[in-house]
Amino acid sequence: MTNIEIDDKSGFCFGVVKAINKAEEELAKGETLYCLGDIVHNGQEVERLAEMGLITINHEEFSKLHNVKVLLRAHGEPPSTYELANKNNITLIDASCPVVLKLQARIKKSYENSPTADTQIVIFGHHGHAEVNGLVGQTKGTAIVIEDESELNKVDFSKNIRLFSQTTKSLNGFNHLVTTLSKKTKEGADFEYFDTICRQVANRIPNITTFAKQKDIIIFVSGKKSSNGKVLYEHSKKINPNTFLVSDAEEIESLNIDFSKKIGICGATSTPRWVMENIAAKLNEESLKQKQV
């Protein structure tokens, strides 16, 4: 028997569970249901729900729809999406994660209550990520997005700064950015920061540290577009250099795994448990093949 274990603390966070439950609930009613963007950054789960009838659309397609039902996924949306839905008589099934909605409200409040017109709202996040677009929308598109410290030239250090983070960015990266901005802010300007990183992701770091240390090989399962998947995979790789990123079971064959080793499987907050189970089954199958050779 191969020594393979799935990390029981990996897999969907409550925000994703809620969005998927809502989609399944609505689909069970038998009506047409659209979803604005992939419901989760995991191709197999998107496919599973598509087979149940969920139709994924982009923003351009959304703008042309009228009188239909559209699900908003956990990442949240900017105010313009709600305005358009209202105009086109679209019923929204809002599955935005409550953590993201709270962050949107904080950014909106900070923007509206800025002490000066030139106070800069800075968001530590990924350019073009759906959640970040929703956050920038709270500031009428004026927030400055920085993905890492190489983009600090976008910030004017002689003016006030309010720093927020996308929920899935790394806590270490955020703390480092806070230190850098504190040093760079010039006299006369003030710098305030808000740690808005979701603990559903950050709390997984200590768990992955322990899990990755206990294993010889880690198979990290995540969709390539998942932001928290990237953070958690990179962390696992740092702890255990024998960490491999895969998105589906087919990728296992090319890894050349030594099945005499202890193998751990873990994943992102967007990785379904059933996909990790498929990977475990594939590993067992490959191990049997190796023994027969």
Ligand code: SF4
């Ligand atoms: S990672 Fe956190 S903020 Fe994002 S969907 Fe999950 S619970 Fe919500």
